Amino acid sequence: xxxxxxxxxxxxxxxxxxxxxxxxxxxxxxxxxxxxxxxxxxxxxxxxxxxxxxxxxxxxxxxxxxxxxxxxxxxxxxxxxxxxxxxxxxxxxxxxxxxxxxxxxxxxxxxxxxxxxxxxxxxxxxxxxxxxxxxxxxxxxxxxxxxxxxxxxxxxxxxxxxxxxxxxxxxxxxxxxxxxxxxxxxxxxxxxxxxxxxxxxxxxxxxxxxxxxxxxxxxxxxxxxxxxxxxxxxxxxxxxxxxxxxxxxxxxxxxxxxxxxxxxxxxxxxxxxxxxxxxxxxxxxxxxxxxxxxxxxxxxxxxxxxxxxxxxxxxxxxxxxxxxxxxxxxxxxxxxxxxxxxxxxxxxxxxxxxxxxxxxxxxxxxxxxxxxxxxxxxxxxxxxxxxxx
Amino acid sequence: xxxxxxxxxxxxxxxxxxxxxxxxxxxxxxxxxxxxxxxxxxxxxxxxxxxxxxxxxxxxxxxxxxxxxxxxxxxxxxxxxxxxxxxxxxxxxxxxxxxxxxxxxxxxxxxxxxxxxxxxxxxxxxxxxxxxxxxxxxxxxxxxxxxxxxxxxxxxxxxxxxxxxxxxxxxxxxxxxxxxxxxxxxxxxxxxxxxxxxxxxxxxxxxxxxxxxxxxxxxxxxxxxxxxxxxxxxxxxx
Numbered sequence: 001x002x003x004x005x006x007x008x009x010x011x012x013x014x015x016x017x018x019x020x021x022x023x024x025x026x027x028x029x030x031x032x033x034x035x036x037x038x039x040x041x042x043x044x045x046x047x048x049x050x051x052x053x054x055x056x057x058x059x060x061x062x063x064x065x066x067x068x069x070x071x072x073x074x075x076x077x078x079x080x081x082x083x084x085x086x087x088x089x090x091x092x093x094x095x096x097x098x099x100x101x102x103x104x105x106x107x108x109x110x111x112x113x114x115x116x117x118x119x120x121x122x123x124x125x126x127x128x129x130x131x132x133x134x135x136x137x138x139x140x141x142x143x144x145x146x147x148x149x150x151x152x153x154x155x156x157x158x159x160x161x162x163x164x165x166x167x168x169x170x171x172x173x174x175x176x177x178x179x180x181x182x183x184x185x186x187x188x189x190x191x192x193x194x195x196x197x198x199x200x201x202x203x204x205x206x207x208x209x210x211x212x213x214x215x216x217x218x219x220x221x222x223x224x225x226x227x228x229x230x231x232x233x234x235x236x237x238x239x240x241x242x243x244x245x246x247x248x249x250x251x252x253x254x255x256x257x258x259x260x261x262x263x264x265x266x267x268x269x270x271x272x273x274x275x276x277x278x279x280x281x282x283x284x285x286x287x288x289x290x291x292x293x294x295x296x297x298x299x300x301x302x303x304x305x306x307x308x309x310x311x312x313x314x315x316x317x318x319x320x321x322x323x324x325x326x327x328x329x330x331x332x333x334x335x336x337x338x339x340x341x342x343x344x345x346x347x348x349x350x351x352x353x354x355x356x357x358x359x360x361x362x363x364x365x366x367x368x369x370x371x372x373x374x375x376x377x378x379x380x381x382x383x384x385x386x387x388x389x
Numbered sequence: 390x391x392x393x394x395x396x397x398x399x400x401x402x403x404x405x406x407x408x409x410x411x412x413x414x415x416x417x418x419x420x421x422x423x424x425x426x427x428x429x430x431x432x433x434x435x436x437x438x439x440x441x442x443x444x445x446x447x448x449x450x451x452x453x454x455x456x457x458x459x460x461x462x463x464x465x466x467x468x469x470x471x472x473x474x475x476x477x478x479x480x481x482x483x484x485x486x487x488x489x490x491x492x493x494x495x496x497x498x499x500x501x502x503x504x505x506x507x508x509x510x511x512x513x514x515x516x517x518x519x520x521x522x523x524x525x526x527x528x529x530x531x532x533x534x535x536x537x538x539x540x541x542x543x544x545x546x547x548x549x550x551x552x553x554x555x556x557x558x559x560x561x562x563x564x565x566x567x568x569x570x571x572x573x574x575x576x577x578x579x580x581x582x583x584x585x586x587x588x589x590x591x592x593x594x595x596x597x598x599x600x601x602x603x604x605x606x607x608x609x610x611x612x613x614x615x616x617x618x619x620x621x622x623x624x625x626x627x
Contacts, residue, residue, distance in 0.1 A: 225487040228476045236474040239436045240535070241462030241491035 040205050044068060045198045055313070065197045066270065067312040072204040075304025076211050076262035078289045079297065080255030083215060085286075086294030087224065088251045089231035090140055091149045093282045094133075094156035098256045100163055100277035102129040102263020110188035110267075118191035122207065125264035126257040132159075133256020134249050141245055156282045163277070187271030188264075204265050211258055212297055218254065219297070227251060284328060291331035293342025302344045306331075390414055391543065391575065396444030398430055398599075405430040406441065407599040416569045417576040419586040419593035419607060423619055426596040428579045429471065432545050436468055437461055448543055462492050465542030465574070467535070469549055475531040477521030481512055484520055488535045506538035509571065510564050526557035533564055541574040550582045562588045587611060595619065 047053045048061050048068075055064055081095045106125040109116060116124075136155045140148055194203035218224055226247040229237035237244050266272055288307045293299025311324050339346035391413040398406040405427040420428050433439040435446065437458030446453040448466075456464060467488070475484050485503045507516050510530040515523060520531055529549055536544045546565065550558040566589050568576050580586055586593060587607050594604040597619040603610045610616060 222490050225476075225479065225483055226491065228479055229487055232476050233470075233474060235436075235438055236470060238438070238458045239462060239466075239468050240488050241459050242487075243459050243491075 037205075037209060040072075041202055045201065049198075055316075062197045064312075065201050067309060069197070069201045069204050070266070071304045071308040072201070072208050073262045073265045073304075074285075074307045075301050076208060076258045076265075077285060078292055078303030078307065079211060079215055079300035080258035081286065081289045082292070082294040082297075082300050082303065083218070083227075084251055084255045085289060086299075087219060087231065088227040088248065089144075090137075090248065090251065091145065091152065091286075092136070092252070092255065093149050093153040093286055094136055094159065095255065095259055096282035096285045097156040097159045097277060097279065098129050098133055098136075098259040099263045099266065100272070101132055101159060102126065102260030103267040103272045104163055104166070104263070105129060105260065106188055106264035106267040107272075118188075121188060122261050122264040125267075126260040129260025129263065130253040130257035133259070134253040136256075137249050137252025140248055140252065153279070153282065157279045160277060160279050187269050188267050190268045200268065207261065207265060211261060212300070215254075215258070215297055215300075223247060223250060284325065287328045287332050290335050291328065291342055293344030293346075295341045296344045299342050299344035302342065306343075390449060391577070392445075392447040393431075394445045394447075396431070396434065396441050396446065398427075398434060398439055398441045405599050406434070406444075406596075409444070409596070409599070409601050411594050411601050411604050413575065413577055413594070414592060415575055416592075417565065417578060417590045419590035420577055420579045420596065421581070421583075421586055421593060422596035422602075425598075427599040428596055429547060430599075431596070432468060432547055432577075432579065435461075435466060435543070435545060459491075462488075465492075465540060466545070467537070467541045467543070467574075468545035469529075469532040469536055469547055471548050471551065473528055473532065475520045475528050475535065478519060480517050480519055481507060481523070481531050481534070482516045484531055485534050485538050489539045493539045503538060506534045509537060509567075510534045511560075526553055526561070529553065529557075529561060530564065533561070537568060537572045537574065541572060544568060544572075544574045544576045546576065546578045546580075548580050549578070550580050550585050555584075558582055558585055561585070565589045583611065 044053075045065065048055075048064050051061070053064070077095055077099055081092065084090045084092050084095075102125040105128045106121050109124050110121050136152060139151045143151060190200050191203060194200040219227075226237065226242045229240055229242050230244055230247060234244050285303075285307060289299075289303045292301075292303025292306055306328075310327075311321055314321055314324055335342055393409055393411050393413075396406055396409040397404065405425075409427070409431070420431065422428055430439060434441050435453060437454075437456070441454065444454075448464075451464065453461065453464075453466070476487070479487070482503060485506050486499070489499060489503055489506075504513070504516070507513055510533050512527060512530055512534060515527065520528055523531070533546070533549065536546070549565070550561055553561065562585050565576060565578060565585075568574055576589075578586060578589055590607050592605060593607040593610045595602050595610055595613075595616050602615050602619060603613045
């Protein structure tokens, strides 16, 4: 390979050095995602109805459907937070409170304009929360690390106080309306096409798919590359022409948008109550986002599972919820010490290794076979020809 | 052509650049000097990370210092850093694309221009590999590709050969030498490897303690007694 080549446009357009768009690895990934979505939409509700899932109290199908609905909703919160932490390298401890902002906005708009269709309420909740998230993100232009964490935590506390003053989720008619006698109207009606528990669960999965696609598009295109540059070093990003201000604020806005949409979903029956939104849970969801994994979008799903399914299980098994807090602490240690990619990267990696070991034990040549299957042949050839310096 | 006139930078009591006045003519120019001489500070001034207290920098007639930092990339200032800045978990292709899409709004022909830059540094074979899986020399070449993609006018290379073996440095030198002619950009090269500097640069400027102590044809400068003294002085300190 000569160091310098004369550039002829004809040559480059003829021979595109990009490997085929759909490498075997990519095809496998897409297949996994499709299988997972199909399972989430139909497999899981079916298994729950049949009582074939080894969960406690098989009879309470609707209970577990509700739990999984909140798993889906909270995975949107961890999705936004994971983007901030893993892709942009920013800290935010107010993500959880932004969820309550989303819920509040959704309830208020639904009360004010009852004719609004459900998706419109969700979008409004997302956009308004996105704007508040951008405001909270303003200090991020100057601060980072611990100070940014402190600022966002204080913003979270301040928002909680504001919502308490507004007697959230109490509310009568109109935008600021409050009901007399304290009978809280804490929910907006579900969309007519998804009135039942299972239908609403599927609706939430559908919304989540859209949000994950938005996140995926961001990560894979111009904003994702700009975020990667910012995470590497802000100076490099600036010298590459990246408007760091815009992209950092956009990341905050997007994360808050996801939280706002999640809040809108959460405001539907069974609804929300103020005790659900404690400031300290912002810290807990930060921990669990890390445990789930911040470098992959799948980590957000794992985060949602850990945040909602595990406590529900503990409740059913009669285990104190404090143990969950302790476990999250241990999870953080695990992530910091051995698995920066969280459960979402560690578990497949470990199982992959286990699988290779097992295959290797049976056929005796699993080790030789495995790398060839996981990489495009061209890449292997290049690797062999050019050992890394 | 880059004209620097009376450029002064002050950090508290330290003056990393003291009334620096020099003209970098077209082509590849070297900028050398012992550690702490102000070379990187000069690059930081050109990139907009450091605000000088006095002085003017005119690049091809434009006043560079009055531009916002991110706009300078759009104008055509590109640079590499002493520490590697290619993004390890992105493929080579996307690393280069990142620069193009933030410096040039045109969408058409983007892929071709990125591929041209990658081919120019000779990394066509590994365009889809993640940068983190490449060797040190290749990672350096990725940074050069990032600096030459699109329409750069001024390419600042800050110790591109640091830590590379001679053979790789030679290859890097060939790439750097062909930037002015093939890419059409002016290059300012900072490096401690004198064989690289003398191999690439027709003219060279020498900084010592923030002052310009010599400038001119590279061979003359390298044999200048002030320059030799400045370097030997540092050697003694080491």
